[in-house]
Amino acid sequence: MSGAEVSLVVSVFLACAVEAVEAFTIVLAIGTTRGWRAALAGVGAAVAALAVTIAALGPALTALPLGVLRVVVGGLLLTFGLQWLRKAILRAAGAKDKHDEATIFAAEQAEAAAAPAATGFDGYAFAISSKAVLLEGLEVAFIALTFGANQHDVGLAAAAAALAVLVVLAAGLALRAPLARVPENGMKFAVGVLLTSFGIFWGAEGAGASWPGGEASLGPLVAVVLLAALAMVVDVRSRAVAA
């Protein structure tokens, strides 16, 4: 497996695992409060919608010429990466609340309990579960598709995504509780660094630039983005202290 393939697997796995943890928390809260039938139906509907999206977008992406594909993929990954990294830096610096699955679980349960009871099929449980899975899944589907299409290995990206979902599901079902001990904030920081680095790399290549050493320059690029991000954490933290 090449360095780029390892990075693909790590990026997709981490991004997918983080989003799966978040979706699992909401579905668990809805299922335990409102009942599992409608909650799982919502999950099924969202997974079907995601499958249709992937089936439609996957071939369209892979059909693009390599240069265009790298510009599109680089632009999307860089946009997503900068967003992830911005939030992760703010969380790491203490300027934004950290993602806490136990708190979110309690809030979702309270909201679900306060919602009007259903007489037949629980539309509330269906809507909340499907929305959670669809929203969390859509970004991951984009990340897996763009990484996979660019490396000409959608199968490897899909396998990494599927493995992440299975690991999260297995851990969640074993614990029967929100996965509050997963280091989500650190994982999001790592995903932000990786997406930003790959976005810069592929975007620049698609724009016609040649990196010195080709894919070998990905490692130093990741290191530069990581160091810059850590410096920004220090900067945001110091300004928060001074304020």
Place this chain on the structure above:
Amino acid sequence: MRVVAAIWGFLVGDDWRLALAAVAAIGITAVVGAWWAAPPVALAALFWSLRETG
């Protein structure tokens, strides 16, 4: 309209300037034709966005 808003929110996120910076980083790289153009543009935009927020 809600669909457009959802797509905008999904692609652009909290700070539209970061999406603009991503486009600018790739665009400037295309103009100068050099790999070193994209990293500073993207990282400077992130720094600027954080400065505006923090």
